[in-house]
Amino acid sequence: MEEKFSKVAEEIGRKTPRSRELHERALRVYPQGVTYALRHVDPYPVYINRGSGARVWDVDGNSYVDYWIGHGALFLGHRHPEIMRAIQEQLDYGTHFGFEHELAVEFAELLTKVLPNVEMLRFTNSGTEANHYAIRLARAYTGKKVIIKIEGGWHGGVEQLHYNVSY
Structure with a gap:
Protein backbone atom coordinates (compact mmCIF):
# COMPACT_ATOMS: atom_id res chain seq x y z
CA MET A 1 0.00 0.00 0.00
CA GLU A 2 2.80 2.43 0.91
CA GLU A 3 4.48 1.75 -2.43
CA LYS A 4 1.26 2.48 -4.35
CA PHE A 5 0.72 5.67 -2.37
CA SER A 6 4.30 6.76 -3.09
CA LYS A 7 3.76 6.28 -6.82
CA VAL A 8 0.48 8.21 -6.74
CA ALA A 9 2.06 11.04 -4.69
CA GLU A 10 4.98 11.17 -7.13
CA GLU A 11 2.61 11.40 -10.11
CA ILE A 12 0.59 14.12 -8.39
CA GLY A 13 3.82 16.02 -7.76
CA ARG A 14 4.77 15.82 -11.44
CA LYS A 15 1.35 16.90 -12.69
CA THR A 16 0.57 19.67 -10.18
CA PRO A 17 3.56 21.96 -9.55
CA ARG A 18 1.37 25.07 -9.35
CA SER A 19 -0.87 23.40 -6.74
CA ARG A 20 2.25 22.58 -4.73
CA GLU A 21 3.33 26.25 -4.89
CA LEU A 22 -0.11 27.41 -3.75
CA HIS A 23 -0.12 24.89 -0.93
CA GLU A 24 3.28 26.13 0.26
CA ARG A 25 1.83 29.64 0.41
CA ALA A 26 -1.32 28.37 2.14
CA LEU A 27 0.76 26.66 4.84
CA ARG A 28 1.82 30.13 5.98
CA VAL A 29 -1.75 31.37 6.48
CA TYR A 30 -3.97 28.32 7.22
CA PRO A 31 -3.57 25.50 9.75
CA GLN A 32 -2.45 22.44 7.72
CA GLY A 33 -2.48 24.71 4.66
CA VAL A 34 -6.23 24.25 4.06
CA THR A 35 -9.39 26.23 4.78
CA TYR A 36 -11.23 23.12 6.01
CA ALA A 37 -9.73 20.08 7.78
CA LEU A 38 -11.26 17.52 5.39
CA ARG A 39 -9.35 19.08 2.49
CA HIS A 40 -6.02 18.12 4.03
CA VAL A 41 -4.57 15.31 1.90
CA ASP A 42 -1.05 14.08 1.27
CA PRO A 43 1.09 15.22 -0.36
CA TYR A 44 -1.09 18.35 -0.79
CA PRO A 45 -4.52 19.20 -2.22
CA VAL A 46 -4.93 20.14 -5.86
CA TYR A 47 -6.17 23.68 -6.36
CA ILE A 48 -9.23 23.91 -8.60
CA ASN A 49 -9.82 27.08 -10.60
CA ARG A 50 -12.78 26.27 -12.86
CA GLY A 51 -15.56 23.80 -13.55
CA SER A 52 -18.05 22.94 -16.26
CA GLY A 53 -20.72 20.26 -16.07
CA ALA A 54 -19.36 17.33 -14.07
CA ARG A 55 -15.69 18.28 -14.57
CA VAL A 56 -13.24 20.58 -12.79
CA TRP A 57 -9.77 21.77 -13.80
CA ASP A 58 -6.89 22.51 -11.49
CA VAL A 59 -4.49 25.45 -11.72
CA ASP A 60 -2.12 23.21 -13.72
CA GLY A 61 -4.75 22.46 -16.38
CA ASN A 62 -5.50 18.87 -15.32
CA SER A 63 -9.13 17.78 -15.69
CA TYR A 64 -11.04 15.66 -13.15
CA VAL A 65 -14.54 14.23 -12.80
CA ASP A 66 -15.99 16.17 -9.87
CA TYR A 67 -17.54 13.61 -7.53
CA TRP A 68 -17.54 16.20 -4.69
CA ILE A 69 -19.74 18.53 -6.78
CA GLY A 70 -19.69 21.47 -4.37
CA HIS A 71 -20.55 19.39 -1.29
CA GLY A 72 -23.53 18.04 -3.24
CA ALA A 73 -25.01 21.50 -3.84
CA LEU A 74 -24.16 21.51 -7.56
CA PHE A 75 -26.17 18.44 -8.54
CA LEU A 76 -26.88 20.06 -11.93
CA GLY A 77 -23.14 20.47 -12.46
CA HIS A 78 -20.89 23.51 -12.72
CA ARG A 79 -22.13 26.47 -14.76
CA HIS A 80 -25.47 24.94 -15.76
CA PRO A 81 -26.92 27.36 -18.35
CA GLU A 82 -30.25 27.90 -16.54
CA ILE A 83 -28.50 28.50 -13.22
CA MET A 84 -26.07 30.94 -14.86
CA ARG A 85 -28.98 32.82 -16.46
CA ALA A 108 -40.01 26.58 -0.36
CA GLU A 109 -43.46 26.27 -1.96
CA LEU A 110 -41.96 24.31 -4.84
CA LEU A 111 -40.13 21.96 -2.47
CA THR A 112 -43.23 21.27 -0.38
CA LYS A 113 -45.15 20.58 -3.60
CA VAL A 114 -42.67 18.06 -5.05
CA LEU A 115 -41.89 16.50 -1.63
CA PRO A 116 -45.37 15.76 -0.27
CA ASN A 117 -44.12 14.52 3.12
CA VAL A 118 -42.46 17.89 3.75
CA GLU A 119 -45.13 20.11 5.25
CA MET A 120 -42.77 22.87 6.38
CA LEU A 121 -39.05 23.45 6.05
CA ARG A 122 -36.21 25.65 7.21
CA PHE A 123 -33.33 26.71 4.98
CA THR A 124 -29.89 26.59 6.58
CA ASN A 125 -26.48 27.91 5.59
CA SER A 126 -24.69 24.57 5.73
CA GLY A 127 -24.98 20.88 6.46
CA THR A 128 -23.40 21.59 9.83
CA GLU A 129 -26.18 24.02 10.71
CA ALA A 130 -28.84 21.60 9.42
CA ASN A 131 -27.43 18.80 11.59
CA HIS A 132 -27.26 21.13 14.59
CA TYR A 133 -30.96 21.97 14.23
CA ALA A 134 -31.89 18.33 13.55
CA ILE A 135 -30.21 17.24 16.80
CA ARG A 136 -31.92 19.99 18.80
CA LEU A 137 -35.31 19.22 17.27
CA ALA A 138 -34.97 15.44 17.79
CA ARG A 139 -33.88 15.88 21.41
CA ALA A 140 -36.71 18.31 22.13
CA TYR A 141 -39.29 16.05 20.50
CA THR A 142 -38.13 12.72 21.98
CA GLY A 143 -36.67 13.93 25.27
CA LYS A 144 -33.70 11.63 24.60
CA LYS A 145 -30.06 12.72 24.68
CA VAL A 146 -28.35 9.86 22.77
CA ILE A 147 -27.47 10.39 19.10
CA ILE A 148 -26.76 7.54 16.69
CA LYS A 149 -24.58 8.28 13.66
CA ILE A 150 -22.78 6.37 10.94
CA GLU A 151 -19.41 5.18 12.26
CA GLY A 152 -16.52 6.95 10.57
CA GLY A 153 -18.86 9.29 8.70
CA TRP A 154 -18.55 13.05 8.50
CA HIS A 155 -21.74 14.79 9.55
CA GLY A 156 -20.61 18.40 9.60
CA GLY A 157 -18.83 20.43 12.22
CA VAL A 158 -21.29 19.77 15.04
CA GLU A 159 -19.34 18.75 18.16
CA GLN A 160 -21.78 15.97 19.11
CA LEU A 161 -21.16 14.27 15.74
CA HIS A 162 -17.36 14.33 15.80
CA TYR A 163 -17.12 10.95 17.49
CA ASN A 164 -15.16 8.39 15.44
CA VAL A 165 -14.78 10.45 12.24
CA SER A 166 -12.45 9.01 9.58
CA TYR A 167 -10.58 11.80 7.79
Whole structure:
Protein backbone atom coordinates (compact mmCIF):
# COMPACT_ATOMS: atom_id res chain seq x y z
CA MET A 1 0.00 0.00 0.00
CA GLU A 2 2.80 2.43 0.91
CA GLU A 3 4.48 1.75 -2.43
CA LYS A 4 1.26 2.48 -4.35
CA PHE A 5 0.72 5.67 -2.37
CA SER A 6 4.30 6.76 -3.09
CA LYS A 7 3.76 6.28 -6.82
CA VAL A 8 0.48 8.21 -6.74
CA ALA A 9 2.06 11.04 -4.69
CA GLU A 10 4.98 11.17 -7.13
CA GLU A 11 2.61 11.40 -10.11
CA ILE A 12 0.59 14.12 -8.39
CA GLY A 13 3.82 16.02 -7.76
CA ARG A 14 4.77 15.82 -11.44
CA LYS A 15 1.35 16.90 -12.69
CA THR A 16 0.57 19.67 -10.18
CA PRO A 17 3.56 21.96 -9.55
CA ARG A 18 1.37 25.07 -9.35
CA SER A 19 -0.87 23.40 -6.74
CA ARG A 20 2.25 22.58 -4.73
CA GLU A 21 3.33 26.25 -4.89
CA LEU A 22 -0.11 27.41 -3.75
CA HIS A 23 -0.12 24.89 -0.93
CA GLU A 24 3.28 26.13 0.26
CA ARG A 25 1.83 29.64 0.41
CA ALA A 26 -1.32 28.37 2.14
CA LEU A 27 0.76 26.66 4.84
CA ARG A 28 1.82 30.13 5.98
CA VAL A 29 -1.75 31.37 6.48
CA TYR A 30 -3.97 28.32 7.22
CA PRO A 31 -3.57 25.50 9.75
CA GLN A 32 -2.45 22.44 7.72
CA GLY A 33 -2.48 24.71 4.66
CA VAL A 34 -6.23 24.25 4.06
CA THR A 35 -9.39 26.23 4.78
CA TYR A 36 -11.23 23.12 6.01
CA ALA A 37 -9.73 20.08 7.78
CA LEU A 38 -11.26 17.52 5.39
CA ARG A 39 -9.35 19.08 2.49
CA HIS A 40 -6.02 18.12 4.03
CA VAL A 41 -4.57 15.31 1.90
CA ASP A 42 -1.05 14.08 1.27
CA PRO A 43 1.09 15.22 -0.36
CA TYR A 44 -1.09 18.35 -0.79
CA PRO A 45 -4.52 19.20 -2.22
CA VAL A 46 -4.93 20.14 -5.86
CA TYR A 47 -6.17 23.68 -6.36
CA ILE A 48 -9.23 23.91 -8.60
CA ASN A 49 -9.82 27.08 -10.60
CA ARG A 50 -12.78 26.27 -12.86
CA GLY A 51 -15.56 23.80 -13.55
CA SER A 52 -18.05 22.94 -16.26
CA GLY A 53 -20.72 20.26 -16.07
CA ALA A 54 -19.36 17.33 -14.07
CA ARG A 55 -15.69 18.28 -14.57
CA VAL A 56 -13.24 20.58 -12.79
CA TRP A 57 -9.77 21.77 -13.80
CA ASP A 58 -6.89 22.51 -11.49
CA VAL A 59 -4.49 25.45 -11.72
CA ASP A 60 -2.12 23.21 -13.72
CA GLY A 61 -4.75 22.46 -16.38
CA ASN A 62 -5.50 18.87 -15.32
CA SER A 63 -9.13 17.78 -15.69
CA TYR A 64 -11.04 15.66 -13.15
CA VAL A 65 -14.54 14.23 -12.80
CA ASP A 66 -15.99 16.17 -9.87
CA TYR A 67 -17.54 13.61 -7.53
CA TRP A 68 -17.54 16.20 -4.69
CA ILE A 69 -19.74 18.53 -6.78
CA GLY A 70 -19.69 21.47 -4.37
CA HIS A 71 -20.55 19.39 -1.29
CA GLY A 72 -23.53 18.04 -3.24
CA ALA A 73 -25.01 21.50 -3.84
CA LEU A 74 -24.16 21.51 -7.56
CA PHE A 75 -26.17 18.44 -8.54
CA LEU A 76 -26.88 20.06 -11.93
CA GLY A 77 -23.14 20.47 -12.46
CA HIS A 78 -20.89 23.51 -12.72
CA ARG A 79 -22.13 26.47 -14.76
CA HIS A 80 -25.47 24.94 -15.76
CA PRO A 81 -26.92 27.36 -18.35
CA GLU A 82 -30.25 27.90 -16.54
CA ILE A 83 -28.50 28.50 -13.22
CA MET A 84 -26.07 30.94 -14.86
CA ARG A 85 -28.98 32.82 -16.46
CA ALA A 86 -30.84 33.08 -13.14
CA ILE A 87 -27.70 34.34 -11.38
CA GLN A 88 -27.11 36.97 -14.08
CA GLU A 89 -30.71 38.16 -13.77
CA GLN A 90 -30.51 38.39 -9.98
CA LEU A 91 -27.25 40.39 -10.05
CA ASP A 92 -29.22 43.42 -11.25
CA TYR A 93 -31.15 43.36 -7.94
CA GLY A 94 -28.35 42.53 -5.50
CA THR A 95 -26.48 39.53 -4.16
CA HIS A 96 -27.22 38.89 -0.49
CA PHE A 97 -29.70 40.69 1.71
CA GLY A 98 -29.93 38.84 5.02
CA PHE A 99 -33.70 39.43 5.00
CA GLU A 100 -36.74 37.43 3.92
CA HIS A 101 -37.16 37.27 0.14
CA GLU A 102 -39.96 36.38 -2.29
CA LEU A 103 -37.78 33.89 -4.21
CA ALA A 104 -37.12 31.96 -0.99
CA VAL A 105 -40.88 31.61 -0.42
CA GLU A 106 -41.37 30.45 -4.02
CA PHE A 107 -38.60 27.86 -3.66
CA ALA A 108 -40.01 26.58 -0.36
CA GLU A 109 -43.46 26.27 -1.96
CA LEU A 110 -41.96 24.31 -4.84
CA LEU A 111 -40.13 21.96 -2.47
CA THR A 112 -43.23 21.27 -0.38
CA LYS A 113 -45.15 20.58 -3.60
CA VAL A 114 -42.67 18.06 -5.05
CA LEU A 115 -41.89 16.50 -1.63
CA PRO A 116 -45.37 15.76 -0.27
CA ASN A 117 -44.12 14.52 3.12
CA VAL A 118 -42.46 17.89 3.75
CA GLU A 119 -45.13 20.11 5.25
CA MET A 120 -42.77 22.87 6.38
CA LEU A 121 -39.05 23.45 6.05
CA ARG A 122 -36.21 25.65 7.21
CA PHE A 123 -33.33 26.71 4.98
CA THR A 124 -29.89 26.59 6.58
CA ASN A 125 -26.48 27.91 5.59
CA SER A 126 -24.69 24.57 5.73
CA GLY A 127 -24.98 20.88 6.46
CA THR A 128 -23.40 21.59 9.83
CA GLU A 129 -26.18 24.02 10.71
CA ALA A 130 -28.84 21.60 9.42
CA ASN A 131 -27.43 18.80 11.59
CA HIS A 132 -27.26 21.13 14.59
CA TYR A 133 -30.96 21.97 14.23
CA ALA A 134 -31.89 18.33 13.55
CA ILE A 135 -30.21 17.24 16.80
CA ARG A 136 -31.92 19.99 18.80
CA LEU A 137 -35.31 19.22 17.27
CA ALA A 138 -34.97 15.44 17.79
CA ARG A 139 -33.88 15.88 21.41
CA ALA A 140 -36.71 18.31 22.13
CA TYR A 141 -39.29 16.05 20.50
CA THR A 142 -38.13 12.72 21.98
CA GLY A 143 -36.67 13.93 25.27
CA LYS A 144 -33.70 11.63 24.60
CA LYS A 145 -30.06 12.72 24.68
CA VAL A 146 -28.35 9.86 22.77
CA ILE A 147 -27.47 10.39 19.10
CA ILE A 148 -26.76 7.54 16.69
CA LYS A 149 -24.58 8.28 13.66
CA ILE A 150 -22.78 6.37 10.94
CA GLU A 151 -19.41 5.18 12.26
CA GLY A 152 -16.52 6.95 10.57
CA GLY A 153 -18.86 9.29 8.70
CA TRP A 154 -18.55 13.05 8.50
CA HIS A 155 -21.74 14.79 9.55
CA GLY A 156 -20.61 18.40 9.60
CA GLY A 157 -18.83 20.43 12.22
CA VAL A 158 -21.29 19.77 15.04
CA GLU A 159 -19.34 18.75 18.16
CA GLN A 160 -21.78 15.97 19.11
CA LEU A 161 -21.16 14.27 15.74
CA HIS A 162 -17.36 14.33 15.80
CA TYR A 163 -17.12 10.95 17.49
CA ASN A 164 -15.16 8.39 15.44
CA VAL A 165 -14.78 10.45 12.24
CA SER A 166 -12.45 9.01 9.58
CA TYR A 167 -10.58 11.80 7.79
